[in-house]
Amino acid sequence: MRSALLRALRGVRWYVRELTDESAYDRYVAxxxxxxxxxxxxxxxxxxxxxxxxxxxxxxQGFRCC
Incomplete structure (x- = not known):
């Protein structure tokens, strides 16, 4: 049960990092x-x-809003 929860949390973390492009720097460094x-x-x-x-x-890219 615990390993399934940890696996799910890792999946959610990965998804959010990819969605927000937070992992772009990690990919660039690699x-x-x-x-x-x-x-x-x-x-x-x-x-x-x-x-x-x-x-x-x-x-x-168009104009920048902020």
């Missing part, structure tokens, strides 16, 4: 370490800044 092992891994703050700048520069 990609950089695998594909470019010599490259420095940016901090989460730098990653979020790069991601925001890329989104704002893309005309398909």
């Amino acid at each position: 990609h950089v370490r695998k594909e470019h092992p010599q490259a420095p891994v940016p901090s989460r703050r730098d990653f979020e800044r790069m991601r925001t700048e890329r989104q704002e520069a893309d005309p398909r």
